[in-house]
Amino acid sequence: SLGAFDESMWLFFNDVDLSLRLSLAGWRTRYLSEARVLHGGGASTRQFGAQLERWHLDRLAYFRKHHGRLSGVWVKACTTFAWIDFVWTNGWRRMLGKAEAPREKIGPTTRAFVRFLGA
Numbered sequence: 001s002l003g004a005f006d007e008s009m010w011l012f013f014n015d016v017d018l019s020l021r022l023s024l025a026g027w028r029t030r031y032l033s034e035a036r037v038l039h040g041g042g043a044s045t046r047q048f049g050a051q052l053e054r055w056h057l058d059r060l061a062y063f064r065k066h067h068g069r070l071s072g073v074w075v076k077a078c079t080t081f082a083w084i085d086f087v088w089t090n091g092w093r094r095m096l097g098k099a100e101a102p103r104e105k106i107g108p109t110t111r112a113f114v115r116f117l118g119a
Helices: 014-024 051-067 069-095 103-118
Strands: none
Touching: 014 051, 051 069, 051 103, 069 103
């Protein structure tokens, strides 16, 4: 009756979305300490180069869906502050000769950030 995973959240936050929908429908989440899961350690995301951008886009979709469009503005503002910190910290460290991220990573990160703002 609740449907499956929301496909607009392609890789991330679809489980969070389903958990919230289950809770809102009156279902309860239980913890089984005996359960054991073998996690593949990034087996899905390792194959996907744009995982950080996808995480931000899926987070944006989740917040818009459950908290309205204004929450999307808040998510974008928080991401903007994180991007400014990333650029500023790397620039500062580069000036000190202690570069944190290679130059070739800053350009793609900035382009992904601009695409995210357009979403």
